Amino acid sequence: MNIRGQLFKDLRHTAALLLSLFGIDYTIKDNFTLIMDRLCECIDRNDWKTADYYVAGAMLRLWSLIPKLKMKSPLYGSTADEYATLLYDGIMYACKYRGWQDPDKHLTAFQCVYRCVETVRLQWQYDANLDKHKANYNNMSLEDPINNEDGTSFGDTIEDTVHSDPSAPIPGDEAREIIQSYVDKKKLVEAIILDTITFNDEESEKVIKEKKVVRNDDGTEKKVVTKTREFWEFKCVKLLKALPADYAAYFLQNYKVDETSFAAALEAVRSANNQKLYRYLRKTLSTARGSNS
Numbered sequence: 001m002n003i004r005g006q007l008f009k010d011l012r013h014t015a016a017l018l019l020s021l022f023g024i025d026y027t028i029k030d031n032f033t034l035i036m037d038r039l040c041e042c043i044d045r046n047d048w049k050t051a052d053y054y055v056a057g058a059m060l061r062l063w064s065l066i067p068k069l070k071m072k073s074p075l076y077g078s079t080a081d082e083y084a085t086l087l088y089d090g091i092m093y094a095c096k097y098r099g100w101q102d103p104d105k106h107l108t109a110f111q112c113v114y115r116c117v118e119t120v121r122l123q124w125q126y127d128a129n130l131d132k133h134k135a136n137y138n139n140m141s142l143e144d145p146i147n148n149e150d151g152t153s154f155g156d157t158i159e160d161t162v163h164s165d166p167s168a169p170i171p172g173d174e175a176r177e178i179i180q181s182y183v184d185k186k187k188l189v190e191a192i193i194l195d196t197i198t199f200n201d202e203e204s205e206k207v208i209k210e211k212k213v214v215r216n217d218d219g220t221e222k223k224v225v226t227k228t229r230e231f232w233e234f235k236c237v238k239l240l241k242a243l244p245a246d247y248a249a250y251f252l253q254n255y256k257v258d259e260t261s262f263a264a265a266l267e268a269v270r271s272a273n274n275q276k277l278y279r280y281l282r283k284t285l286s287t288a289r290g291s292n293s
Contacts, residue, residue, distance in 0.1 A: 007080060008063070008080070011056045011060050012056075014053055015056040015057045017053055018035075018053040018054065018056060018057045021053065026061050029061075032061050032109055032110055033108065033109040035058050036094070036095070036109040036112075039051055039091075040101075043095055055088065058091050058113070059091065062113065062114075065117065066080060066087065069086060070083055072121065073086075073125045082274070084234065085237060085278075086117065086121055086274070090113060090116040090117030090118075090120045093119065093120060094109075094112045094115075099112040099115075100112045123273070175194075176254060179194050179255065184256075188261060189265050189269060192266065195254075196239050197236060200236075200239050233278065233282075237274055240269060241274060248262065248266055
């Protein structure tokens with residue numbers, strides 16, 4: 001597992017802005033508490049753009065935990081992005097309780113975050129151990145109930161095939177027509193995933209820069225930088241995990257959907273841990289690409 005992949009580079013870039021814009025160097029150990037305090041302030045005022053700078057600093061400060069998480073919970077995932085997501089959830093969990101800000105607890109910010117990361121890891125490890133005994137482990141389970149009253153399962157809400165590659169740009173009107181077709185077939189979980197990917201394309205993509213040397217017609221050489229965009233599972237899962245409070249109102253305004261059924265599907269997505277969201281997302285992308293091959 002390469003823990004210094006594209007996500008690490010992107011976090012380093014964002015953390016560099018944390019230093020240039022706010023004068024906070026995440027490599028200085030004593031700055032960790034300040035980073036966590038500022039992150040909590042951003043969350044309180046719903047300033048997620050600025051929060052990303054502090055998240056990057058906190059994650060990089062704790063990046064050395066990823067190999068340890070891999071050793072402790074090998075069932076959880078196979079890529080650094082997945083374990084980084086676990087790290088991210090632990091940081092956000094710590095921001096919810098903020099134990100280091102309570103003088104009676106006598107805890108440092110690092111101790112609080114570490115405990116929260118461990119709490120999240122243990123919960124996900126428990127879920128992974130449950131999944132291990134399912135016949136379709138390593139594939140997306142379509143049998144998880146999302147509505148105990150009517151027996152609706154994820155299998156009822158995910159389409160067998162996708163008509164287009166969700167990671168490719170689609171014009172807004174056409175995209176909504178495609179998503180509406182899944183709504184009409186009561187494939188609501190997939191509709192939510194497709195809507196999130198399509199209308200948050202810039203947030204769910206990463207820009208990869210590559211330096212090349214090209215030769216001109218006259219034989220001289222010059223250096224060029226090429227940029228390509230690539231679908232980013234980490235950010236997409238992050239978006240799905242943090243769908244805004246008004247997402248239901250947005251969806252109901254843009255699509256013709258039964259409100260009760262949609263509420264059940266939305267709750268299923270919101271309550272799924274990141275491990276499951278990765279599987280649901282990958283199932284969607286896999287069937288999409290398979291249908292276009």
